[in-house]
Amino acid sequence: MLELELFIPATINGLTTGAVYAVIALGLTLIYGVLHIINFAHGSLLMLAMYGVFFLHTLFGIDPYLAIPIMVPVMFVLGYGLQRGVISRASHGKDENVLLVTLGLAIVIDNLALYLWSSDTRIIDTPYAFATIEIGPVLISTPKVIALVAAVVISVLFWLLMTRTDLGKAIRAVAKEKMGAELVGINVNHVYAMSFGLGIACLGVAACLLLPTFYVTPQVGFAFVLIAFTVVVLGGMGSFMGALWGGLIIGVTESLGGLYLGESLGQIGIFVLFILVLLFRPTGLMGQRS
Amino acid sequence: MRKKVTAMRQTKRSSKATSRRQFVSGALGAMIAGTASLGFPGTVRAKTTVRIGLVHPVTGFLAFSGSQCRAGGLMAIEEINATGGIHSMGGAELEAVLGDAQSKPDIGASEVEKMNEVGVAAIVGAYASSIGLATTQRAARHGIPHVVDVCVSDAIVERGLQNTFRFGPGYGTVARTAVDNLVKINDAAGRPAKTVMIIHEDSLFGTGTARLLSSALPDASFDLVDVIRHPNPTRDFNNIVLKIRARKPDIIIPANYYNEYILLARTMSQYNVRPMAIYSVLGGTASSFKFLKEFPRTAQFIMDCNHWYDPGHPAALALRRKAEQRGLYFTYELFLSYCATKLLADAIERAGTADREAIIEALESSDWSDHFMPYGPTRFVNGQNQGARPLNTQILEGDIKVIHPAEYATADPVFPIPATVQGNA
Secondary structure, three states, X not given: OHHHXXXXXXXXXXXXXXXXXXXXXXXXXXXXXXOOOOOOOHHHHHHHHHHHHHHHHHHHOOOOOOOHHHHHHHHHHXXXXXXXXXXXXXXXXXXXXXXXXXXXXXXXXXXXXXXXXXXXXXXXXXXXXXXXXXEOOEEEEHHHHHHHHHHHHHHHHHHHHHHHOHXXXXXXXXXXXXXXXXXXXXXXXXXXXXXXXXXXXXXXXXXXXXXXXXXXXXXXXXXXXXXXXXHHHHHXXXXXXXXXXXXXXXXXXXXXXXXXXXXXXXXXXXXXXXXXXXXXXXOOOOOOOO | OHHHHHHHHHHHHHHHOOOHHHHHHHHHHHHHHHHHHOOOOHHHOOOOEEEEEEEEOOOOXXXXXXXXXXXXXXXXXXXXXXXXXXXXXXXXXXXXXXXEOOOOHXXXXXXXXXXXXXXXXXXXXXXXXXXXXXXXXXXXXOOOOEEEOOOOOHHHHOOOOOOEEEOOOOHHHHHHHHHHHHHHHHHHOOOOOOEXXXXXXXXXXXXXXXXXXXXXXXXXXXXXXXXXXXXXXXXXXXXXXXXXXHHOOOEEEEEOOHHHHHHHHHHHHHOOEOOOEEEEEOOOHHXXXXXXXXXXXXXXXXXXXXXOXXXXXXXXXXXXXXXXXXXXXXXXXXXXHHHHHHHHHHHHHHHOOOOHHHHHHHHHOOOOOOOOOOOOOOOEEOOEEOOOOOEEEEEEOOEEEEEEOOOOOOOOOOOOOOOOOOXXX
């Protein structure tokens, strides 16, 4: 049976693809999972970050991985500014308004990108784009292995941030009891903006990890945003380790589904798994009961 | 016929009941016409415009191809207006009404509704087969002539729609030509290739092309080892390439859109999968100057059976220069849409009116030959241009060369690709 030979390579490939999903979902789990901001602009901001990496490479010759220290602060400032200056002001603290504001932001960003950079598919060529690591009969793409390592590192960093720092405590406090947090002197607006900024900074990393192997167009965010929402809910709202596991599981499910059911039908596997997990564990894989 | 009789009756009725306003405007019109014929400056004559709808997917996953189509249509309109517009209508200018199908058939159909409301005389579109099916159907409801620029599904011209005219070939013709030419290329090389694998996208275009190839290839003595379909967008091609590595086909036939094609080609390069030939059928990317410029190493030796222009035609070369001066790639989307728009303009010229029914009649009897495609003069039977056919191209020495048929060939095919670049599979 041919597909049996491919089982291990396909599983490893799924893990590496899932790692990228996990990085995108890590940012979203902070924004959506912890603060319950449904950020429809997540995909559009990922696209913006990917264009950032693309132009850093084509205009200044900066390698996508070396662009991480540039993209992270840039995206953080953008996220912080958006939350403080646009989302919080326009939504007046109402969840349904946040939904509309982020949707509006997504439309504006997408169309702006279309206007500025046209719908041209852009891709960069790096010396290591075609590099592979050979483990026995299994060939793994080097950029994807880097993404897997990065996803684990970022998950641990986020987990440390949330459990060991004052900011993490403040974020958790605001998520649990907003008014209570405000009463004990936490600057809620600042905490919201910090969380949003950190979540968007994550997209900066994701863009740097994606671009050596993927293309960028103004629509590229759509390919990832639905998966990211699925990962967040599957892993458990607000759980960083859950987002990592969720991403990896979805990557493997997609890969094996594609292998056995065909690439078109294989996508069903993701949502079947999603429904099953929610049926038997409504809080997600690693989510806590509120 | 009945329609015409009713229209004549209506004309008679309305001529009996001429209102004062109609009389005054008619008299004024006659006065202006009279003055103009006496040598009054031409500027006094109000130049009419004919509205042409251009509906393409300029956003969504087909955005690149849709934008290229739109650019081609607009270049044709610009050229026609610059050379005096529609002469039979007193130099009437063409005005583009732009529609974005957002890569979704239902949106394409609603764009046609909007175009109908603003009174377009005809429509050119809609690049993708699935969108074209919807736009032609909706245009038929309003009697709007619809010239199809790309849309290769044969269902486009098999529904008996009187308003639909496809300039380019359908996938039936393309698949037959592709298999015939593959046999010729393989025979000429001493029949080294025996096994084939098809990788196609899962919408109407890819599925239909793959179905036709799947039935024709075994008849041509090729062993079809697998047919793999994938959605749009596909984020990762590793699994598909793993399957290709495992099945080791001699020839790989991709039939998909640009973004997926480049991911597939790059992943194949990554895994060092280099069969005897990558032989695209309507692969799009394989005969794209953009792909060639960005990935010369990956693109080398890829063959394609696709829409292509007569490589020696001066008008094609002039349009290519013009497109490149504007920073555009000279892709099949651009030049097919350009030709489709010019075909429509020719019909309007011969009809001498913006009346939809008259344009449909002019298209039915079209014998337009002022184009650079290898089709000969247009002749429509059930809405399909009978002379439309694809050409075979191969990327050689950093350029796209025509390798089949002989009358258009600019190079001999390189098949199988040199052993030094062949890898697994």
